[in-house]
Amino acid sequence: MHKSLLTACLLLTTITNSPAQETLTVSGQIKDAADGEALPGVNVVVTTLQVGTTTNAYGHYSLRLPAGAHEISFSFIGYESIVRTTDPHQDQVLNIEMRAAVIELGQIAVSAHQADEHVESIEMSAAELDIQTVQRTPAVLGEADVVQTIQLLPGVTTVREGAAGFNVRGGAADQNLVLLDEAIVYNAAHLFGFFSVFNADITKDIKIYKGGSPAQYGGRLSSVLDVRQKEGNAKEFRGKAGIGVLSGRLLLEGPVANGRGSYVIAARRSYGDIFYNAFSSDKSTAHFYDVNFKGNYNINDNNRLFISGYRGRDAFKVADIFGNAWGNTTATIRWNLFSRRLFANFTGVFSRYSYDSDTFTAGAEHNWLSHITNYKLKADFSYSLSEGNAVNFGxxxxxxxxxxGTIKPIGKASSVVPTELDQQNAIEPGAYLSLDHQLTDFISLQYGLRLSAFRRQGAQDLPAYRDNQPIVYNETLSRYEAGVVDSVISFGERENIQSxxxxxxRASARWSLTEASSIKVSYNRIRQYIHLISNTTASQPLDIWRPSGPFVEPQTANQIAAGYFRNLQDNTYEASIEAYYKKMNNQIDYVAGADLTVNNNLETELLKGEGRSYGVELMVRKRTGQLTGWLGYTWSRTERQVPGLGNGDPGINNGRYYPASNDKTHDLTLTTVYALKPRWSLSTNLVLATGPPSTFPASRYEFANFIVPQYETRHGARLPTYHRLDLGLTYTTANENSWAFTIYNVYNRRNSASVYVRQNENDKLVTEAVQTSLFGILPSITYNRNF
Structure with missing residues (x-):
């Protein structure tokens, strides 16, 4: 596989480079002059040829040009532009340090973006957020939050307020590849989803692909959320501390080895439990903490080493009744290799998500421990071919x-029998090759191919079901039941179970209509080999992941998208409209009353179906000036179809398409930041969305003096329309310290988190619907200090 990729790259190089014309290479790295941080996304343009590129995630660029002197312009919103002239006779390394532009008081400039990228980039269905926008956006209890902010973008939603995870273009919460410095984060939520695991103080770059993702990414159907941490200040020691209603934070950064490297470390902890325990003795608690670290070292001009890590943990305990703890641990080591035409990144990653639960019910005291762990090795290469062309492979x-699950009794009085559910092992290799091709001055292409594989391995004992049916339909009782096990097949250590x-x-194309407008189209096919088994509408602390194998096939998705992109008033405004259609196969759903906890044979609770999602996304965004922000609107439909086993059984909703749990027809958001005075800014969020689908009983019957609700149509009703307004006011002092005042849900809208039915306490024959809400109006204050 590796030899084939290398051969293809050499062939492309031979074809693309003309021997009739002498060429030279200009390459280098671009950094922030103030702190030495690499700057990704800088626009590097050869003004004499009108060709160019952008810096990658590590600030590196490479251009292959005809011999001769050329003017190269380096530009980036929020920074002073720089122009350099190349050596006309030889390859050249141009390392650039860019200085932040002097912004007029009362103005705002959003960085981490090139001025015309919206129109000129071949990427579509993608969005970048700078951390300044995240920190200015009003959030629950004033806690700046990456995931809550991306949910304000078109095409990104959540099933309900405070839900863990997010949904992209109709995908489920487990269909998002969430990366922190290239390490997989399996559950990105603190406190059951009210906050995310990403500490805004140490976050540098945030990018989400909703479709058209490059070939280097795979493993999830719906999106890639790529979060990168800061590298640390390589110029001087600096620190930042913050305290708010919910948590306290501290960040320290500085140079090492006389500026050849740098480090940054950040810590955060909520402290509500500290105050609660000071006035209560029932030993209840609810808190979270996380610690982030990153360091880098320049071995020489061509080699750079990075190491980063994350540890986060939540704890939730109710007196002596039960207690839960869960969290992520990641570690990443990366080696960057620079040359004139080749950039290589070698990565090793460790990721683990674990869940630990204690139950103290008398006579049934027990502990439950579960986790998913992965080790990843990866090599990525980018090779500059000729003007505007590059090949990427890895x-x-x-x-x-x-x-x-591993279940153990607590104490000698417990009657719980020790139980260990089967461990499962798998290997997922992959390789990719893609080409960035500037066909003409107006047409650019990006096309590639990813080959993915998955091997389920032993040791494990698996049941062999009669007629190969792990689940059957009982027509007499009108219900699904577990299939009959005829025998058990044993697989040895590392023995192949199924492959x-x-x-x-993957393919994308951009056609430039004018300097300020373009049309883009994309297509991508993705395969997903691991599944989140949960019959709730959002990811929860007890997340049970399962690999593909016998009875559970890989999920697949095909998505096409097309859009029109336009910049207005000299790149001051960005406007776009995108339409998409996504078809998903081998989607998992569950029989009524499915038992998903202590179950070694989950295939007896699962039904297979398909899904489809289609919609239109509109966005208008302003990045500079006294007023910045965006207006986003999405019209979409997300549906599932589960026809059943094909033996006369009803499936779900008699095999008809029905709204998925994350289906929202209309979703409107308005996010703004307005510079009121030189040191004051006002920020707002306005959210208006269709309520999510819900299932209510269609009838009821009485059994043994109990009223039993009878459900028929799944997701046949909807919760009320969701809407809220948030306000934030920030005061920044002369030395960059700040006070932030936030009001979440200004007019105290009691949005529905869920609706359940119950019998009236005074008349059991009367069934009533009860709405639960999470947040009313929530004011907060946060103080941040730099030193």
Whole structure:
């Protein structure tokens, strides 16, 4: 596989480079002059040829040009532009340090973006957020939050307020590849979803792909959320501390080895439990903490080493009744190799998500421990071919260990029998090749192919079901039941249980209509080999992940998208409209009353179906001036179809398409930041969305003096329309310290988190619907200090 990729790259190089014309290479790295941080996304343009590129995630660029002197312009919103002239006779390394532009008081400039990228980039269905926008956006209890902010973008939603995870273009919460410095984060939520695991103080770059993702990404159907941490100040020691209603934070950064490297470390902890325990003795608690670290070292001009890590943990305990703890641990080591035409990144990653639960019910005291762990090795290469052309290729492998549950009794009085659900192991290798091709001055292409595979391994004992049916339908009782086990098949250590493989083509094209407008189209196919088993509408602390294998096939998705992009008033405004259609196969759903906890044979609770999602997204965004922000609107439909087993059984909703749990027809958001005075800014969020689908009983019957509700149509009703307004006011002092005042849900809208039915206490024959809400009006104050 690796030899084939290298051969293809050499062939492309031979074809693209003309021997009739002498060429030279200009390459280098671009950094912030103030702190030495690499600047990704800088626009590097050869003004004499009108060709160019952008810096990658590590600030590196490379251009292959005809011999001769050329003027190269380096530009980036929020920074002073720089022009350099190249050496006309030889390859040249141009390392650039860019200085922040002097912004007029009362004005705002959003950085981490090139001025015309919206129109000129071949990327579509993608969005970048700078951390300044995240920190200015009003949030619950004033806690700046990455995930809450991306939910304000078109095409990104959540099933309900305070839900863990997010949904992209109709995808489920487990269909998002969430990366922190290239390490997989399996549950990105603190406190059951009220806040995310990403500490805004140490976050540098945020990018989400909703479709048209490059071939280097794979493993999830719906999106990629790529979060990168800061590298640390390589010029001087600096620090930042913050305290708010919910948590306290501290960040320290500085140079190492006389500026050849740098480090940054950040810590955050909520402290509500500290005040609660000071006035209560029932030993209840609810808190979270996380610690982030990153360091880098320049071995020489061509080699750079990075190491980063994250540890986060939540704890929730109710007196002596039960207690839960859960969290993520990640570690990443990366080696960047620079040359004139080749950039290489070698990565090793460790990721683990674990869940620990204690139950103290008398006589049934027990502990439940589960986790998913993966080790990943990856190599990525980018090779500059000729003007405007580059080839990207690489390979990776991931080893998974799934431990769904180990149950142990607590104390001698417990009657719980020790139980260990089967561990599962798998390997997921992959390789990709893609080409960035500037066909003409007006047309650019990006096309590639990803080959992914998955191998489910032992040791494990698996049941062999009669007629190969793990689930059957009982027509007499009108219900699904577990299939009959005829025998058990034993697989040894590392023995192959089942293998899968498939090709994932990716293609994007951009046609520039004018200097300020373009049309873009994209297509991508993606395969997903691991599944989140949960019959709730959002990811929860007890997340049970399961690999593909016998009875559970890989999920696949095909998505096409097309859009019109336009910049207005000299790139002051960005406007776009995108339409998309996504078809998803091998989607998992559950029989009524499915038992998903202590179950070694989950296939007896699962039904297979398909899904489809389609919609239109509109966005208008302003990045500079006294007023910045965006207006986004999405019209979409997300549906599932589960026809059943094909033996006369009803499936779900008699095999008809029905709204998925994350279906929202209309979703409107308005996010603004307005510079009131030189040191004051006002920020707002306005959210208006269709309520999510819900299932209510259609009838009821009485059994043994109990009223039993009878459900028929799944998701046949909807919760009320969701809407709220948030306000934030920030005062920044002369030395960059700040006070932030936030009001979440200004007019105290009691939005529905859920609606359930119950019998009236005074008349059991009367059934009543009860609405639960999470947040009313929530004011907060936060103080941040730099030193």
């Amino acid at each position: 390979a990776s492998t991931i080893h998974y260990n799934f431990t769904p 899968f493989a498939g090709l994932e083509p």
